Amino acid sequence: TQLLEQSPQFLSIQEGENLTVYCNSSSVFSSLQWYRQEPGEGPVLLVTVVTGGEVKKLKRLTFQFGDARKDSSLHITAAQPGDTGLYLCAGGMNSGGSNYKLTFGKGTLLTVNP
């Protein structure tokens, strides 16, 4: 069972367009993270959101955590070819004691064409 569903799975757009990718779950997470992976590299953390309804901005990227802490979205304004990559969301929850497990979605593969 996939705990975190990301959509769309693939997205191809033209430079300058806006886009939104979604990360949905039926589970409540104590935090939600977004990662970006470029070809040949491992994923790298972009942002962590921890409060329901929280919105964070990173230049042209806007991240939102749902009020119920079950879902999140990533919005990119005026996409550029350099934004091309795999975008992953990861939900964190306590797995017993002080242990904490991150569950990753499968990712959204974004291609921005010049």
Next chain:
Amino acid sequence: GAGVSQSPSNKVTEKGKDVELRCDPISGHTALYWYRQSLGQGLEFLIYFQGNSAPDKSGLPSDRFSAERTGGSVSTLTIQRTQQEDSAVYLCASSGPRGKQAFFGQGTRLTVV
């Protein structure tokens, strides 16, 4: 080390042979994850370690796949009798007790010929 280290970075093996992939997590990180990624695809979860135990190994695709972790540090993913469909990049990640952030290695690209 400063980051998560995986070895080898590339491995070409013949069908039917066994392979071992190694992951050195960041020192002190208690959680360790193995993922598989096919070309142009997303992450496929394999197994999660907390310390030396694996509370979630639900992603291992068959009994040819196994993993262990010793000393709460190094982990080895073993694939027995490799098949061509095992060809992929195998990624390892670790995170600390509070799980604030996962750090990924560069991956091992496995090619089964």
